[in-house]
Structures are given as C-alpha cells and as structure tokens.
Amino acid sequence: MGQRIHVWLLVGLFQITSIAAGTNSVDVSALYSLKLVWQNTPTNWVGSDPCVDGWDGIRCSDSRVISITLSSIGLKGQLSGDIQSFSELQTLDLSYNKDLTGPIPPSIGNLKKLAYLILIGCSFSGQIPDAIGSLQELTFLALNSNSFSGKIPSSIGKLSKLYWLDLADNKLTGPIPVSNGSTPGLDMLVNTLHFHFGKNQLSGTIPPQLFSSNMVLIHVLFDSNQLTGSIPSTLGLVKTLEVIRLDRNLLSGEVSSNLNNLTSVVELHLSNNYLTGPMPNLIGMNFLSYVDLSNNSFDTTDVPSWFSTLTTLVMDNTQLQGAIPVALFGNPQLQTVSLRNNRLNGTLDIGTDFSDQLQLIDLQNNSIQGFVDRGVYHNEIILMGNPVCEGTGAISHYCMQSNQSISSYSTASMNCVPVLCPSDQSASPNCKCSYPYKGTLVFRAPSFSELGNSSYYMALERSLMLTFQTYQLPVDSVSLSNPRRDSYNYLEVSLEVFRSGDDHFSWSEITEIGLLLSNQTFKPPQYFGTYYFLGSNYGSFLESSATSKKFVSLGTIIGAAIGGFLVVVMLIYAGFYARRQKRRADRVIKQNNPFASWDLSNSSGSIPQLKGARWFSFEELKKCTSDFSEASEIGTGGYGKVYRGILTSGQLVAIKRAQEGSMQGGLEFKTEIEMLSRVHHKNLVSLVGFCFEQGEQILVYEYIPNGTIRESLAGKSGIRLDWMRRLQVAVGSARGLTYLHELADPPVIHRDIKSNNILLDERLNAKVSDFGISKLMNDNEMGYVTTQIKGTMGYLDPEYYMTLQLTEKSDVYSFGVVMLELITARKPIERGTYIVGEVRVAMNKTRDLYGLHELIDPTIGLGSTIKGFEKFVDLAMKCVEESAANRPTMSEVVKEIESIMQLAGLNPNAESTSISVIYEGPNSRTTQHPYSNKFFHYVGI
Ligand SMILES: *[C@@H]1O[C@H](CO)[C@@H](O)[C@H](O)[C@H]1NC(C)=O
Ligand SMILES: *[C@@H]1O[C@H](CO)[C@@H](O)[C@H](O)[C@H]1NC(C)=O
Ligand SMILES: *[C@@H]1O[C@H](CO)[C@@H](O)[C@H](O)[C@H]1NC(C)=O
Ligand SMILES: *[C@@H]1O[C@H](CO)[C@@H](O)[C@H](O)[C@H]1NC(C)=O
Numbered sequence: 001m002g003q004r005i006h007v008w009l010l011v012g013l014f015q016i017t018s019i020a021a022g023t024n025s026v027d028v029s030a031l032y033s034l035k036l037v038w039q040n041t042p043t044n045w046v047g048s049d050p051c052v053d054g055w056d057g058i059r060c061s062d063s064r065v066i067s068i069t070l071s072s073i074g075l076k077g078q079l080s081g082d083i084q085s086f087s088e089l090q091t092l093d094l095s096y097n098k099d100l101t102g103p104i105p106p107s108i109g110n111l112k113k114l115a116y117l118i119l120i121g122c123s124f125s126g127q128i129p130d131a132i133g134s135l136q137e138l139t140f141l142a143l144n145s146n147s148f149s150g151k152i153p154s155s156i157g158k159l160s161k162l163y164w165l166d167l168a169d170n171k172l173t174g175p176i177p178v179s180n181g182s183t184p185g186l187d188m189l190v191n192t193l194h195f196h197f198g199k200n201q202l203s204g205t206i207p208p209q210l211f212s213s214n215m216v217l218i219h220v221l222f223d224s225n226q227l228t229g230s231i232p233s234t235l236g237l238v239k240t241l242e243v244i245r246l247d248r249n250l251l252s253g254e255v256s257s258n259l260n261n262l263t264s265v266v267e268l269h270l271s272n273n274y275l276t277g278p279m280p281n282l283i284g285m286n287f288l289s290y291v292d293l294s295n296n297s298f299d300t301t302d303v304p305s306w307f308s309t310l311t312t313l314v315m316d317n318t319q320l321q322g323a324i325p326v327a328l329f330g331n332p333q334l335q336t337v338s339l340r341n342n343r344l345n346g347t348l349d350i351g352t353d354f355s356d357q358l359q360l361i362d363l364q365n366n367s368i369q370g371f372v373d374r375g376v377y378h379n380e381i382i383l384m385g386n387p388v389c390e391g392t393g394a395i396s397h398y399c400m401q402s403n404q405s406i407s408s409y410s411t412a413s414m415n416c417v418p419v420l421c422p423s424d425q426s427a428s429p430n431c432k433c434s435y436p437y438k439g440t441l442v443f444r445a446p447s448f449s450e451l452g453n454s455s456y457y458m459a460l461e462r463s464l465m466l467t468f469q470t471y472q473l474p475v476d477s478v479s480l481s482n483p484r485r486d487s488y489n490y491l492e493v494s495l496e497v498f499r500s501g502d503d504h505f506s507w508s509e510i511t512e513i514g515l516l517l518s519n520q521t522f523k524p525p526q527y528f529g530t531y532y533f534l535g536s537n538y539g540s541f542l543e544s545s546a547t548s549k550k551f552v553s554l555g556t557i558i559g560a561a562i563g564g565f566l567v568v569v570m571l572i573y574a575g576f577y578a579r580r581q582k583r584r585a586d587r588v589i590k591q592n593n594p595f596a597s598w599d600l601s602n603s604s605g606s607i608p609q610l611k612g613a614r615w616f617s618f619e620e621l622k623k624c625t626s627d628f629s630e631a632s633e634i635g636t637g638g639y640g641k642v643y644r645g646i647l648t649s650g651q652l653v654a655i656k657r658a659q660e661g662s663m664q665g666g667l668e669f670k671t672e673i674e675m676l677s678r679v680h681h682k683n684l685v686s687l688v689g690f691c692f693e694q695g696e697q698i699l700v701y702e703y704i705p706n707g708t709i710r711e712s713l714a715g716k717s718g719i720r721l722d723w724m725r726r727l728q729v730a731v732g733s734a735r736g737l738t739y740l741h742e743l744a745d746p747p748v749i750h751r752d753i754k755s756n757n758i759l760l761d762e763r764l765n766a767k768v769s770d771f772g773i774s775k776l777m778n779d780n781e782m783g784y785v786t787t788q789i790k791g792t793m794g795y796l797d798p799e800y801y802m803t804l805q806l807t808e809k810s811d812v813y814s815f816g817v818v819m820l821e822l823i824t825a826r827k828p829i830e831r832g833t834y835i836v837g838e839v840r841v842a843m844n845k846t847r848d849l850y851g852l853h854e855l856i857d858p859t860i861g862l863g864s865t866i867k868g869f870e871k872f873v874d875l876a877m878k879c880v881e882e883s884a885a886n887r888p889t890m891s892e893v894v895k896e897i898e899s900i901m902q903l904a905g906l907n908p909n910a911e912s913t914s915i916s917v918i919y920e921g922p923n924s925r926t927t928q929h930p931y932s933n934k935f936f937h938y939v940g941i
C-alpha cells in the first residue's frame with residue numbers, strides 16, 4: 001500500500017513537470033513506476049524527459065515510447081500492470097534477466113501496437129494470459145526458457161500477423177489448442193513460420209487439424225514433450241517445412257507415407273518414441289541432411305537407401321538387419337553414421353571411396369562378423385559388441401574403447417602477444433583484457449554433426465562480427481568455445497563478445513547486442529539452423545562501475561566539500577613540484593612522440609615524408625571551428641566528429657577529430673598521414689594537414705561542397721545526375737581508384753568503396769574519400785589474410801567475405817555495386833533485396849535496355865539519350881563476378897567507361913566543367929555534408 005501511494009505521488013509530480021518537457025506524461029510516469037518496481041534499472045533513468053535525455057533502453061517516436069529493450073542488465077522484480085500504459089509501445093524485450101519473476105499481467109493485452117514481445121531466459125511463471133490474443137499487431141512472440149505453466153492459450157490463434165512463436169523450454173502442459181466453432185486455435189496461424197514448443201510437458205495427441213496446406217511453417221519443433229498418438233498425416237500437407245523435431249515424445253503408430261511429400265525437409269528427428277510399422281521412406285526429401293530415427297519399434301528392415309544427401313544418419317535401435325551396403329559410405333557429405341543396437345550382419349566394408357568428411361562410424365552391438373580394414377580410414381570406427389570383436393579380434397583398434405580425444409573448438413588469438421588479465425576480466429582474441437558480454441548460443445537443429453570442424457565456427461564468428469558491424473556496435477572481436485551436444489541433442493556454443501575502444505560495454509550497447517540476438521536479427525550461417533541465445537547478466541559489473549562513476553550520493557557531496565579544501569592546498573604544492581618535473585617530462589614525451597623531433601615551427605613541408613600536407617596547431621584548428629562549436633559540426637561517427645572550418649587563407653576544410661578511445665598509437669598515426677599525404681589525384685579527396693598535439697589526433701581534408709553521390713541519387717542534394725553526368729562520375733571515381741591500386745606507392749586498397757564515399761566537387765568531379773582505413777599493399781601483404789572484415793554490407797566482395805583474402809579486386813566488386821546504384825538509384829540492399837541479384841535476375845539481353853526498364857532510375861533520362869547503357873550494365877556485372885579472377889582491373893574499367901562515353905558522344909578527357917552545375921529546387925546549397933554519413937566510423941583516425 002505504502003508503495004502504491006509513493007507511485008501516485010511521483011506520477012503526479014512528473015505529470016506536472018513533463019508537460020513542459022518532450023516526453024508524453026503518461027509514458028514518463030509509467031517508466032517511473034517500472035523504475036520503482038524493478039531493481040537495477042539503468043543509472044541514467046533520471047529526469048523528466050526520457051525521450052530527449054536518451055534513457056538507456058528506451059526509444060521514442062513523436063515523444064511516445066515505442067520500444068523498451070533491457071536485455072541482460074540484471075533487472076530484478078516483476079512485470080507490473082503499469083506496462084499497459086505504453087499505448088504506443090511496439091517492442092518489449094526484457095530477455096536474459098534471470099531475476100524477473102512472476103506472471104505476465106493480463107493488462108498486457110492493452111498494448112495494441114505491440115509487434116515484438118521478447119521475454120527469453122527470464123524466470124517468469126504462471127499461465128500465459130489469454131489476453132495475449134488481443135495483441136493484434138504481434139509478429140514476434142518469444143517466451144522461451146522461462147517457467148510458464150498451464151496450457152497454451154488458444155487465443156494465440158487470433159494473432160494473424162504472427163510469424164515467430166517460441167514457447168519452448170517452459171513447463172507448459174495440456175494439449176496443443178486447435179480451433180472449433182467457438183474458440184480459436186493454433187491451426188489459424190497461417191502466417192506463422194515457426195512453432196517452437198520443445199522442452200515442455202505438453203500432452204495429448206498432435207491434432208490432425210493443426211496442419212493444413214494453407215500453412216507456411218518452416219519449423220515444427222515439438223521435441224521433449226509428452227505427446228501421444230500418431231503423427232498426423234496432415235503434417236505432410238505443409239510443403240514449406242524444413243525442420244521437423246518430434247523426438248523425445250510418446251508418439252506411436254505408423255508414420256504416414258505422405259511424409260516424403262515434404263521435399264524441403266533438411267532435418268528430421270523422430271527418435272525416442274514408440275513408432276511402429278514400416279520404416280518411413282524418405283526418398284523424396286532431396287535436401288535431407290540430418291536424420292535421427294533411433295529408439296523406435298519399426299518393422300525389421302534392411303538399411304534404407306534414401307540417404308544420398310545426408311551428413312548424419314542416426315538409427316540406433318531401429319531393428320535394422322542385413323549387411324551395410326558399401327554405397328552408404330560414399331555419400332559425399334557424410335560425417336556420422338550411428339547404427340548401434342541393431343541386427344546388422346555380414347562383413348563390413350566401407351570401400352575406398354568413402355566421404356572425406358566421415359568422422360564417426362558407430363556400429364556397436366550388432367552381428368557383424370568381419371571388417372575389411374584397408375587401412376585408409378583413420379577416423380573413429382566402433383565395432384564393440386559384434387562377433388568380429390570376439391576372440392582374437394578383441395585387440396583390434398576398432399574393438400576397443402575409443403581413446404580418440406574429442407576435438408573441441410575455441411577461438412584462437414590473432415597473432416598477438418598473449419596477456420594475463422585480472423580474474424574478473426578475459427583476454428579477447430586480440431589480446432586485450434576486458435569485460436566481455438557472455439552467453440550461450442543454442443542451435444536446435446544444426447545440419448552437421450562433426451563438431452570438431454573449426455570452419456563452421458569461424459564462419460559463425462565472421463557472421464556475428466558482420467552483424468555487429470552492420471549495426472555499428474563497437475565490437476572488437478568475438479570468441480567461441482566449447483561446442484557440445486546437450487541431452488536434448490541441441491548444439492551449445494559459448495560466446496563472448498569483446499568491446500573495442502574500452503574495457504566494457506555500456507548498458508545501452510548491451511541491450512542492443514541482446515536485441516540483435518533475441519529478435520533474430522542475427523542470422524547464423526545456414527547449416528547452424530534455428531537458434532536461441534541465452535545471455536548472462538552484464539548488469540552486476542556495470543552497476544558497480546556506473547555507481548562509482550556517475551552516482552553522486554550525499555556522502556560524496558560532503559566528501560567533496562572537505563576534499564575541495566585539500567585540493568587547493570595540494571594544488572599550491574603541485575605548482576612547485578610541476579616545474580621541477582616538467583623538464584623530465586619533456587624528455588619522456590620526446591621518446592613517446594614520433595613527431596617530437598620535427599621542426600614544428602617550420603610548417604612549409606620541411607619534413608620529407610609528408611608531401612604537401614602541413615602541420616596545424618590545435619589552437620589554429622580551434623579558432624577556425626569557433627572552438628569546435630556545435631554549429632560547425634558536420635558529422636559524427638564512432639571515431640569522433642567532423643567539423644567544417646575556414647583557414648586564415650580562406651580555404652574551406654573538413655576537420656576530423658578523433659575522440660578518446662578511437663585514437664591510434666603515435667607511430668600508426670604518423671604512418672597513416674604519411675600515406676595520405678602521398679596520395680594526390682584529382683579524383684581523390686586530399687589531405688591538407690594534420691594536428692598531433694595536446695593528446696589530439698586530427699586530420700584536415702579539403703572540403704568538398706556537393707555532397708555524396710548517394711545524396712544526389714536519393715534526390716537530397718538538389719543535383720540532378722543525368723546519364724552523361726553519371727558517366728562522368730563513374731569514370732572519375734574509377735580513375736581515382738586506379739590511381740590507388742596502380743600508381744600510388746605503396747599501392748592502396750580502399751576497402752570501403754560505396755556511394756557514400758564518393759563526393760562531388762563544385763564542378764561535379766567525383767572524388768573518392770575515406771581511404772584512411774586503406775590497407776597498404778606491400779609485397780609481403782599482398783593477398784594478406786585479414787582478421788576482421790572491414791567494409792559495408794551490400795558492397796562487400798563475397799569472395800573476401802568467405803576467404804578473408806583481401807585484394808584490389810574487392811574494390812572492383814564494390815565499384816560494380818556503385819555502378820548498379822548509378823543506374824537504379826537504389827541502395828544496394830533495399831527491402832531485403834540485393835541489387836546485384838535483382839539485376840542479374842531481371843536482365844534479359846535480348847530486350848531493349850536489357851529489359852531493365854522497371855529498375856532504371858527515371859531521373860537518368862530515357863530512350864535514345866542513354867547510349868551505351870547496355871555496355872555499362874555488362875561492365876558492372878563483370879565487376880561483380882563471384883570470382884575475383886573474372887573481374888576486370890580498375891584500369892580496364894576506366895578504359896571501358898571511356899569507350900562508353902565516346903559512344904554517348906562525350907569526350908572522356910574533357911573537364912566536367914563543360915557541363916554546368918544545375919541545382920534543382922529552392923535550396924541551391926546542400927545542407928548535408930558528405931562527412932555526415934553515419935557509416936563514416938570506419939575511418940582509421
Ligand atoms: C470448443 O472448445 C472449447 C474449449 O476446448 C469448448 O469449451 C467448447 O465447448 C467447444 N465448442 C464446440 C462448439 O465444440
Ligand atoms: C502426397 O503423398 C501421398 C501418399 O504418398 C500421395 O498419394 C499424394 O499424391 C501426394 N501429394 C502430393 C501433392 O504430392
Ligand atoms: C536410445 O535410448 C537409450 C536408452 O534410453 C539412450 O541411452 C540413447 O541415448 C537413445 N539413443 C538416441 C540416439 O537417442
Ligand atoms: C544376415 O541377416 C539376414 C537377415 O536376418 C540373413 O538373411 C542373412 O543370411 C544374414 N547374413 C549372414 C552372412 O549371416
């Protein structure tokens with residue numbers, strides 16, 4: 001009662017104060033009531049304006065709270081009925097907070113806009129409220145790994161937009177509800193792709209009515225329940241199915257013969273039931289990869305022959321008889337064969353043509369009388385419990401308890417000096433100590449069984465890093481370890497995520513990473529199949545560090561007052577001390593500062609390594625940006641901010657100032673500016689100078705006024721790019737790149753070519769920017785295997801992504817994507833489609849303009865005015881060839897564009913001035929500066 005009154009007092013207070021502020025007052029008071037009932041809410045939850053003040057985990061739109069995402073931060077308490085107040089809420093993610101308990105309040109049904117309800121890995125209990133069926137906008141419902149009990153509410157059947165339904169790993173009981181005349185049921189979910197109900201205590205039969213040909217399910221995971229009766233033949237109607245797990249139930253009866261109508265099934269688990277009748281015939285399943293039919297009571301049968309695409313065949317205790325055909329082992333993908341406890345006989349021969357991926361043949365407890373050991377198969381084979389192992393055979397290696405060590409995977413460190421970390425920290429693969437975000441990835445149906453093959457995990461690491469990079473999270477590296485199968489036949493892999501630039505993540509970063517993994521934004525490589533993540537609590541560590549940093553208690557205020565006096569005394573003393581120390585310090589600085597020996601007073605280029613770039617004092621740059629004022633800011637990124645400044649000479653410049661945490665070592669900085677200063681070409685943005693002083697690392701570039709070609713293509717810059725101008729842009733940027741690849745010394749790979757990195761100057765010359773992260777191509781670095789993928793989604797060379805081999809052909813690929821952008825004005829990835837694939841599919845060389853009319857940007861001009869269009873498309877498609885070897889070099893690209901220009905009646909060597917700049921609309925100046933694009937954070941300053 002006392003608490004209730006408190007809440008209302010607070011609510012009243014904030015309703016008054018928040019009228020003046022931005023955030024809707026109902027939302028503010030509801031957030032304050034959450035703060036009251038939960039422990040460990042983020043420390044920046046103070047003040048009256050959560051939207052404007054940027055409370056961690058809260059996102060707003062039009063002053064309304066639209067998303068609350070607070071995963072893994074150690075929240076403790078219950079979900080109170082106040083949650084219903086957020087009437088605009090679309091996303092609620094409270095996953096991985098083990099101390100969140102109690103039921104979901106029925107009032108949750110009032111969240112009419114809620115699309116994502118994600119409560120994975122908490123300790124919620126009680127019945128799932130019927131009111132959940134009122135969430136008409138719900139598309140994603142994940143309540144897995146809690147302690148929910150009672151029945152699955154039939155009202156879930158009313159969620160017609162639902163595509164993800166995960167209720168697994170709870171204590172749910174009762175039947176799977178289906179509709180009748182008066183109540184809804186799960187059979188109505190005709191837009192749902194995922195039924196994940198495993199690890200519960202569901203009982204009753206699987207209702208035949210549950211499945212129909214209207215459904216689009218791809219995953220039916222009902223494993224580890226107490227379902228009885230037979231597998232309904234209607235399952236065979238859901239043609240879209242890819243993964244079926246009905247294992248570990250009490251299912252009986254015959255398996256319907258129409259199961260093999262499900263031609264897309266990749267994984268099929270029917271093990272540990274009481275199935276009878278003929279062994280299911282899976283001959284039509286052409287993608288079948290993993291089959292486990294163990295521990296059933298099928299009729300006695302020979303080893304089946306429908307296994308041509310399998311990686312894994314597990315049929316322990318399934319009444320198999322006869323000899324094992326040698327052809328079984330020749331299936332090229334095969335990794336594991338386990339046929340224990342059957343009546344297999346004859347002489348085993350695996351031939352010489354067996355799959356080179358084969359890791360394990362387990363035939364324990366059969367009637368095999370002999371083994372043709374050709375000595376060519378060196379992986380595990382187990383024949384214990386067969387006649388062949390009786391008598392003298394008993395000493396053969398295949399008859400003994402295996403002592404082959406189980407190979408396990410753990411991410412290796414990347415060519416760095418190993419470090420010892422404090423006990424509460426861990427070393428990242430890049431050998432830095434920090435507090436990683438930890439958790440477990442659980443794969444419910446991987447299509448492989450060879451857990452020792454590191455290439456699977458390395459691909460998983462790369463896909464994780466790529467996701468974090470795409471969402472601009474400051475992740476240095478990820479570490480995977482200890483892959484293992486649990487008793488439910490799930491694959492578990494431990495994950496650690498390390499921050500870059502700091503030794504710990506902030507709360508908001510943790511909640512973002514948590515969301516990427518809880519809302520399935522992260523997609524692992526296909527062979528890992530469906531997954532869920534269980535994050536551990538990052539809150540306790542953060543809480544203590546945040547408290548010490550941010551929270552000001554009364555005690556500290558008093559302490560500060562006393563301390564203030566002491567500080568004055570100490571300062572006086574320090575003044576004396578400092579003078580004595582300064583001379584010593586100067587000596588030390590000289591050693592640590594590679595620039596220290598430069599004659600900074602002579603900035604006219606007396607330093608031989610720097611061609612054309614000059615040194616700036618921090619004071620000078622401060623002055624020309626009016627003290628780095630907000631008004632002169634033109635962009636920000638992970639590395640820091642970009643300002644516009646005017647030098648005393650009147651020259652406009654763009655000034656990139658690295659912030660703390662994104663600085664590099666002095667020597668690397670020096671190497672970088674030496675490289676940048678040597679690069680001079682009219683199609684490259686050039687370095688004017690730099691500042692390395694007072695702990696600052698600043699690069700000064702020429703200012704390019706007309707923005708990026710992305711902005712022009714999007715119609716944001718007021719510059720209309722017709723076909724002729726697009727050809728000029730293409731040839732200009734191609735020449736800039738050619739210079740980097742073929743003329744710069746040493747050659748430079750750009751690594752991040754994209755329409756956001758090609759700027760237009762006042763004459764609409766294209767200028768390539770942002771080669772700060774470029775990799776020098778020294779001889780010893782050619783084909784260098786990099787440890788982290790740099791670049792931007794949509795422009796990434798797939799071969800580089802797969803092999804990590806970086807060559808200049810990766811830039812050619814990205815450039816091809818830019819060429820396609822020039823034609824279509826589309827972003828490379830838009831609404832889930834990829835421009836390269838789309839053009840490839842739509843292209844029809846027999847038709848006018850290759851039949852691409854629908855894709856062509858209308859601004860380009862039409863018909864006869866786009867001469868050379870087909871050749872341009874041909875060239876772009878050559879640049880985006882899958883195999884780098886088939887792509888042209890940049891100088892070949894330049895030549896080809898030049899010939900297209902001649903075809904179009906342009907002189908490829910004329911300056912673009914011949915085309916006067918036309919601004920459209922009233923805004924004759926662009927307000928957005930190129931450097932303001934948010935992908936800019938890859939720059940290496
Ligand atoms: C439909 O099912 C509900 C609950 O299972 C039951 O109470 C109701 O009587 C059924 N209605 C009809 C028409 O069968
Ligand atoms: C599905 O399988 C059944 C039984 O094997 C067969 O009669 C039927 O024609 C199949 N249906 C389709 C659409 O393939
Ligand atoms: C078959 O059943 C036995 C005994 O319950 C169990 O130990 C074994 O793991 C099961 N096999 C498979 C492949 O599930
Ligand atoms: C293997 O078992 C089958 C079926 O029980 C039988 O017909 C056959 O003769 C056996 N073969 C050998 C070599 O014992």
Ligand SMILES: *[C@@H]1O[C@H](CO)[C@@H](O)[C@H](O)[C@H]1NC(C)=O
Pocket residue numbers: 091116471512515516519521
């Ligand atoms: C899932 O999370 C990511 C990362 O925060 C976000 O970009 C995406 O929009 C989320 N999906 C939805 C539909 O909330």
